[in-house]
Amino acid sequence: MECKVVQPWARTQDQVLTCKGWTLDNLLKMHKNFLAGDRVPVSKTTEEVIATFDAKGIPAVIEGLQHLPGWKDDLLNVDCLADDSSIEKVPVRNIHNNVDTKLSLLDFIERTRNASPFVQPGESERLYGKDLETPQSWIDWLHRGNVVPSCLLPTTDNLLVHLPESAKVDTLMSYIGTGDTFTPSHKDLCASHGQNLMCYTENDGSSFWFMTRRQDARAVADYFHNKLEHDIDHESYVTSVEDFARAPFPVYVIEQKLGDLVIVPRTSCHQVVNHGGLTVKVSWSRMSLKSISQAVYYELPLCRRVCRPETYRVRLTLYYTIRALYTKFSEQMRQHTVLSCSTDLRNQAQQITQALRIFDDVLQNECVEDYVSLPCHLSSEINLSCDFCGADIFQSFLECEECSSDGDPCTICPECYAEGRSCSCQLMQPTQVRPLDNILQERDEVIRGLREHWKTSSEDSEGVEFATKAYAGFYT
Structure with missing residues (x-):
């Protein structure tokens, strides 16, 4: 027992x-x-x-x-x-x-x-x-x-x-x-x-x-x-x-x-x-x-502070939610062009826009300008969490294969690393879960789809403004 x-x-x-x-x-x-x-x-x-x-x-x-x-x-x-x-x-x-x-x-x-x-x-x-x-x-x-x-x-x-x-x-x-x-x-x-x-x-x-x-x-x-x-x-x-x-x-x-x-x-x-x-x-x-x-804005920082495991994989859920919502939205746009201003499509577009706003804030904390040079894991479906605070690893983390626990490399989230936490040898390697370019390309595709929708529906000026500015580029 x-x-x-x-x-x-x-x-x-x-x-x-x-x-x-x-x-x-x-x-x-x-x-x-x-x-x-x-x-x-x-x-x-x-x-x-x-x-x-x-x-x-x-x-x-x-x-x-x-x-x-x-x-x-x-x-x-x-x-x-x-x-x-x-x-x-x-x-x-x-x-x-x-x-x-x-x-x-x-x-x-x-x-x-x-x-x-x-x-x-x-x-x-x-x-x-x-x-x-x-x-x-x-x-x-x-x-x-x-x-x-x-x-x-x-x-x-x-x-x-x-x-x-x-x-x-x-x-x-x-x-x-x-x-x-x-x-x-x-x-x-x-x-x-x-x-x-x-x-x-x-x-x-x-x-x-x-x-x-x-x-x-x-x-x-x-x-x-x-x-x-x-x-x-x-x-x-x-x-x-x-x-x-x-x-x-x-x-x-x-x-x-x-x-x-x-x-x-x-x-x-x-x-x-x-x-x-x-x-x-x-x-x-x-x-x-x-x-x-x-x-994203309130509970995860509290979980990090008390080192409570995240469990629900919030940022990964947001990423796959945007993909799923946009797949449904774009399919309906193709099949019902004349109804592109319908209430259902408008509600879907607003929901995707809200999700993208949150996701952009997530990406701001996950990105560095020289991300192209960072190594990526071969599988995007890995399940990693920070060894210190328990936060789920969505995209970026630091890793040391020399300092391992039970054979697994030491893994630290960017927030913990920025606060001075590291492995014993202090030689952690910045790493990505998946190529960031793939995420940014998917994001831009969603933005383009939203822009096409908002062209035919000017009822949400805030959504039009967001789609226009967001499409200008993530780092601008």
């Missing part, structure tokens, strides 16, 4: 956080800055309603999914989960000592079922299954069961789908726990949109969520850093009810029960505490263009 001790969780109390005695009504009455999260019956949920929650950046719950015809109790249960899982060992964490181990799924489920609903005096083991692989049968149901609103499915408005197979990122995970197991306060990676569905419960199991608004992200970071003396991006602080109560921003409290789909806003800080009996949840993240923009 594999074991490892990870960074200890910080706690404000000598005892493990417990939700014994909690009720939603009592929590909401106890503290004036605690607010109930909005709950909307699935029968009244529309794309407009969901878009409103997203625009406001507030947490919400879509309830009653378990009553829909497509809900399958015979599939969505813990025994079926064990039968369908192809994984022999699953990673679990003991919340008492923060030790990660691997157990058979059946053994883990049995221990979880036998555990008391709440922490007991002298207890030394309470296991939580976090980030577990979801069975394919459950994934198929999620996509085809006609239960989850289509605009929230893992493939809807999720730019990660454009990544090639060799670079795919899996954001769909399962969680199994019993009362008093938890996920410490954190934000979802890279400003992604979060969704979390309670699929199964035993003995009235539920989960309490403490969540913040998107607009309070900076205030949350300041509060954790200055008052609680921890960094929210470390995902290591177990926040007490009193900590949340003293916060200078509203905290939304939600009790998630069977059939509840929790919508997590981008950059929302949230902590989840399981309550009562065994629960099984499935969660997934989506990266929209808004997520990409916020990640």
Whole structure:
């Protein structure tokens, strides 16, 4: 059995956080800055309603999914989960000592079922299954069961789908726990949109969520850093009810029960505490263009600062998104010339233009004027990350084959190198993943296509101006 001790969780109390005695009504009455999260019956949920929650950046719950015809109790249960899982060992964490181990799924489920609903005096083991692989049968149901609103499915408005197979990122995970197991306060990676569905419960199991608004992200970071003396991006602080109560921003409290789909806003800080009996949840993240923009300009620098792995490969996702969007756009332009001013094409052009603006800022940090002389890797599908900060390597990096770890060359991102980080011998070689000329030629092709479109549609003068200036050349 594999074991490892990870960074200890910080706690404000000598005892493990417990939700014994909690009720939603009592929590909401106890503290004036605690607010109930909005709950909307699935029968009244529309794309407009969901878009409103997203625009406001507030947490919400879509309830009653378990009553829909497509809900399958015979599939969505813990025994079926064990039968369908192809994984022999699953990673679990003991919340008492923060030790990660691997157990058979059946053994883990049995221990979880036998555990008391709440922490007991002298207890030394309470296991939580976090980030577990979801069975394919459950994934198929999620996509085809006609239960989850289509605009929230893992493939809807999720730019990660454009990544090639060799670079795919899996954001769909399962969680199994019993009362008093938890996920410490954190934000979802890279400003992604979060969704979390309670699929199964035993003995009235539920989960309490403490969540913040998107607009309070900076205030949350300041509060954790200055008052609680921890960094929210470390995902290591177990926040007490009193900590949340003293916060200078509203905290939304939600009790998630069977059939509840929790919508997590981008950059929302949230902590989840399981309550009562065994629960099984499935969660997934989506990266929209808004997520990409916020990640590039705000979240990735924060991840670098705390050395949190990027995981979602933001810049590579942006690159392949532009390629995919332009392929679709140019094909429609060829087939429907007389409709080149249509609303659909105009929206596509605006989306590509927005993506290109972000991409140009990415390229500014990836390019040097003598890039032609730099060596390139033969394969553009390599998966590299900075050995210091964990940032995904998109185009440029520094490498030293003499200073290797487990046979792999030492790899440093340009930002870390500029801050003085290097290998032991200090003889790192600037390197590129792929020829930069190829990227610039692809970019210019997209700009030319946009210019042709804007010639027939002057409704977006800003887009015309961008396309005209951008085509003048990247370095001008």
